[in-house]
Amino acid sequence: MKDQIDRPGDGRLVHAPADHPPVARPRIGILVANLGTPDGYDYWPMRRYLSEFLSDKRVIDYPSWKWQPLLQLIILSKRPFTSGANYRSIWNHEEGESPLMTITKAQVAKLREAAAARFGDGVMVEFCMRYGNPSTASVVRRMVAAGCEKILFLPLYPQYAGATSATANDEFFRALMDEKRQPAVRTTPEYFDHxxxxxxxxxxxxxxxxxxxxxxxxxxxxxxxxxxxxxxxxxxxxxxxxxxxxxxxxxxxxxxxxxxxxxxxxxxxxxxxxxxxxxxxxxxxxxxxxxxxxxxxxxxxxxxxxxxxxxxxxxxxxxxxxxxxxxxxPCLNDDDAHIAALMAVITDNLSGWIARQM
CATH class of the missing domain: 3.40.50.1400 (Rossmann fold)
Structure with a gap:
């Protein structure tokens, strides 16, 4: 256990041979997930996003042989134009992203600050999207590489639904399948009555x-x-x-x-x-x-x-x-009371993994 924890600044285990690959300092990860957003409102970004979203069996559970021809040949030939126009009307043109992305970044910035104050610097807070970018797999990979040996996964849906919470968890577990060294993980339950x-x-x-x-x-x-x-x-x-x-x-x-x-x-x-x-x-x-x-x-x-x-x-x-x-x-967004509620959910679900800093 000493070898796993006591690591010098260059990323080597204390008693490891010289050719051992660098190992990051152990951390606990908090990964929040939202639905997702297209990368842009033009036809092809919208089509990629809608195709991923509407191909999810948790969202539309019709048999693929029946649904995919209808989706790919008819729905996705027209809907990216109408959905793109809707996104364009609300787009954050200054940042080049959808409002959902802008707000999620603001939420995570406040959660990072709150987590650092409560738990110290051994916690990493990141976000991912179920559909689009940043993908769940890419963020999980980055967190594991950064030393997250435990990850708490928090879908940002107060009420549970198979088409929201469950599919976010599905994607998280699929991402773990690609990791040589899987972290210990927890998923948070719904918090609608918190x-x-x-x-x-x-x-x-x-x-x-x-x-x-x-x-x-x-x-x-x-x-x-x-x-x-x-x-x-x-x-x-x-x-x-x-x-x-x-x-x-x-x-x-x-x-x-x-x-x-x-x-x-x-x-x-x-x-x-x-x-x-x-x-x-x-x-x-x-x-x-x-x-x-x-x-x-x-x-x-x-x-x-x-x-x-x-x-x-x-x-x-x-x-x-x-x-x-x-x-x-408006939605709760990055309102301080909302951040406090999310931090309470996070703290409850980190029980036994980490102690609050005094």
Missing amino acids: PLYIEALAQSVERAYAGLDQKPDVLVASYHGMPKRYLMEGDPYHCQCQKTSRLLRERLGWGEGAIDTTFQSVFGPEEWLRPYTVEHVAELAKAGKKRIAVISPAFSADCIETLEEIQGEIREAFEHAGGESFTYI
């Missing part, structure tokens, strides 16, 4: 409402959708979304009916979880609810689904139906 996560959501609502002249008639909690069939097959996502809304309502001290739970981003011919956000906000407007606010508790960072879909299609549906005031409450 008190600090709920507190961060509640604070974001309170801040938004404090800046309004008149309180909205209803708060719509819009979660990413999934086929209803997945719920019937055992995916807990729907139930966890419902509980998130309830816990948020209780923390805010509001009565029943003050928060509506809906689902967005419907794709394909199947029935998805209902009610659909785009239809529900129109129904609210027609029913006389002229002022609404929308929050997206399933997204850890603002992205195409929030910046373009909610503030575009969903807002337009509400206003077209007679709605007068539409307030979008």
Whole structure:
């Protein structure tokens, strides 16, 4: 054990022969993962990204012989143009990247600072994307090369779903298959009911409402959708979304009916979880609810689904139906309360691996 820990500055083990390859100082890695982003909004970057995403069996589980010809020959001949236009409308042109990438970098910068303060310099914090870059495999390789003998993997999805948390874990485990010396690993469970996560959501609502002249008639909690069939097959996502809304309502001290739970981003011919956000906000407007606010508790960072879909299609549906005031409450992003919640999840899951610095 002494040989494994006591390493000189040049990367050699103390008692190793002169020709032994350099060995990095042992560290603990924290790897956070988000969905992903295209490298650009032109046709080919969009096509590569969409092909990877829509070929994931966790996302669309149709038989390949049936789905791939439809995807490659029809869907991907047109969709990269429309999706690219949507991305272009929200693109961070100054940094040359999507808002999701910009926000994730900011989140990780704060997590690095918090981890260093709490655990010292023996911890490495990085991020990867399930689809696109930086790929999970490339970041795992870099962390192992940097000496990470233990890695905690944190998918940035508060609620568990097979199409988000599970596929991120799948990709992480696939990356480990290529490592000669696999690190010890842990994956974090969903954290939708963590008190600090709920507190961060509640604070974001309170801040938004404090800046309004008149309180909205209803708060719509819009979660990413999934086929209803997945719920019937055992995916807990729907139930966890419902509980998130309830816990948020209780923390805010509001009565029943003050928060509506809906689902967005419907794709394909199947029935998805209902009610659909785009239809529900129109129904609210027609029913006389002229002022609404929308929050997206399933997204850890603002992205195409929030910046373009909610503030575009969903807002337009509400206003077209007679709605007068539409307030979008941003995702938690790199808000300090969000970082505190993530650090609490990280600390809980590092138990036994590392001691907090005093």
